[in-house]
Amino acid sequence: MLAAAVRQAADEQSFVPVLLLSELDVTKCSQAEFVQILTYFDEIIASCPSDQKSTHIEQVYHRMLQLLSQKVALPSDKSTRVINQFNVYHPEMAILTLDDLKKFNIQMEKRAVIIHVDLSASMDVAGFNPLVKTIIDLGTKLQNRGTQVHVYLFGDRKQEAIHVNFGGRLLTLNEFANGNYRPDGAFQDQFRTVFFVAPPWSPLGVEEKHAKAIASSVHANVPYIGIASEKYPQLATIVEEFLNEQQFFARLLGYTTIGGYTIPSNLLASTRMLETFNCCYEQGEKQMQVLIKKILGLFRYLEETAKLNFERCIRGDEFRNLMSLVTPLIKISQSHLETNSACQQLYGYLTKILDNFGQEYQKLIKNVAYDPKLDNNATKQIRSPW
Numbered sequence: 001m002l003a004a005a006v007r008q009a010a011d012e013q014s015f016v017p018v019l020l021l022s023e024l025d026v027t028k029c030s031q032a033e034f035v036q037i038l039t040y041f042d043e044i045i046a047s048c049p050s051d052q053k054s055t056h057i058e059q060v061y062h063r064m065l066q067l068l069s070q071k072v073a074l075p076s077d078k079s080t081r082v083i084n085q086f087n088v089y090h091p092e093m094a095i096l097t098l099d100d101l102k103k104f105n106i107q108m109e110k111r112a113v114i115i116h117v118d119l120s121a122s123m124d125v126a127g128f129n130p131l132v133k134t135i136i137d138l139g140t141k142l143q144n145r146g147t148q149v150h151v152y153l154f155g156d157r158k159q160e161a162i163h164v165n166f167g168g169r170l171l172t173l174n175e176f177a178n179g180n181y182r183p184d185g186a187f188q189d190q191f192r193t194v195f196f197v198a199p200p201w202s203p204l205g206v207e208e209k210h211a212k213a214i215a216s217s218v219h220a221n222v223p224y225i226g227i228a229s230e231k232y233p234q235l236a237t238i239v240e241e242f243l244n245e246q247q248f249f250a251r252l253l254g255y256t257t258i259g260g261y262t263i264p265s266n267l268l269a270s271t272r273m274l275e276t277f278n279c280c281y282e283q284g285e286k287q288m289q290v291l292i293k294k295i296l297g298l299f300r301y302l303e304e305t306a307k308l309n310f311e312r313c314i315r316g317d318e319f320r321n322l323m324s325l326v327t328p329l330i331k332i333s334q335s336h337l338e339t340n341s342a343c344q345q346l347y348g349y350l351t352k353i354l355d356n357f358g359q360e361y362q363k364l365i366k367n368v369a370y371d372p373k374l375d376n377n378a379t380k381q382i383r384s385p386w
Contacts, residue, residue: 018043026059031072034063038078045085054089061086062104068252069107079254083264084272091280092290095298096262101250108248112148113239115139117176138236139173147243151176256318259301261294268321270328277332285340292342295329298322299353310360323357326350 021037022044029037037044037060048056064082067074087094101108115135139149151171249257256265266272280291302322306313313319330350336343 018047022047026056026063031067034067035074038064038075038082041078041081041085057082057085057089061090065101065104065106065250065252068254069250074253076254080264080266083254083266087264087267087272087276088279091276091283092287094264094267094276094280094291095294097294097297098248098260101262106250106252108250110147111243111247111249112150113139113142113243114150114152115176116152134235136173136177138239139176141236142239142243143173147247149173256321258298258318258322261298261301263298268318268325270325273325274328274332277329281336281340285342288340289342292346295346296349299326299350303353303356306357306360310357311364314361314364326354330354 018040021033021040024033024037026034026037041060045053045057061082064074064079068079093100117132117135135151139151143149149172151173250262251257252262254265255262256268257263267276277291280287299322302313302319305319314323330347333343333347333350337347
């Protein structure tokens with residue numbers, strides 16, 4: 001009977017591939033072989049000794065991230081299976097920080113700097129030329145360090161008609177320095193970071209006003225850094241500090257980047273997040289502290305973004321998905337308040353977020369309702385993010 005069972009297993013299509021693939025070195029195999037490993041991933045893991053499953057899943061996951069960062073096309077359904085299994089065995093690593101990605105030897109991209117320059121009539125003052133020199137000097141310094149610098153110009157209609165031949169693209173720093181301005185209000189898909197610098201003569205709070213003005217020009221999850229007029233002397237320091245923290249990022253298919261965090265897109269679904277949360281809780285306090293620290297980091301980034309422009313914040317799909325996790329996370333952390341100190345911190349912070357954002361949402365709805373420039377459908381278009 002045993003011999004018959006073995007023959008039957010040998011006749012199955014997956015028997016030989018699984019046997020051979022399970023012996024491959026995941027860290028050194030070819031891309032074609034790795035795709036086969038993904039294809040038979042469930043069978044390979046099922047055949048692994050129990051004390052080796054965790055390590056093998058981790059190796060497959062790390063190799064998968066490396067290939068995704070190199071823009072290798074991998075079957076999305078099979079990649080998702082690997083992600084889900086990895087989050088079961090290593091839930092504290094479900095959300096990846098920049099340091100995590102560096103440890104995995106992920107191919108990183110360098111964040112470019114896009115500088116907005118106002119060419120409207122209000123900028124026609126004595127301080128404009130020194131401002132331009134400051135921008136060029138800072139841009140040159142950044143480019144010498146290997147950071148790409150582009151310039152985006154905006155202003156009134158007369159100035160927006162200048163140099164139409166640029167076709168709406170961003171200017172290089174050299175083009176800006178040579179006076180080749182091209183204001184345009186088109187959507188800029190390539191924007192990864194937006195700095196707004198209010199020159200010394202600007203009124204207080206102009207950086208917040210500008211955040212609203214550019215809301216339709218960039219993706220909602222693009223970091224926006226507004227530098228107020230009174231902080232103008234610290235311009236170079238502020239920009240450099242930000243780039244030191246977030247200059248590099250990874251663009252991975254099936255993942256979402258929020259601030260300095262990279263998160264599997266399916267983890268933004270409450271069911272999957274709660275599954276990962278429960279797996280982490282079962283593994284102990286140490287793992288929970290790591291995961292909750294990352295969750296808090298995500299929401300703190302969301303909170304800082306909302307301070308600049310709440311409406312822009314709630315219009316972004318990624319942020320709306322993140323906010324949809326607040327209530328489920330509050331409920332599950334509440335159930336562990338007596339046994340887990342990290343859950344206490346998460347519960348306290350998220351309840352505060354929910355209350356603060358609720359108040360801001362009501363203010364926004366009231367402002368929209370009384371704004372004569374907006375039609376009656378404007379309120380309906382601003383949906384609550386939770």
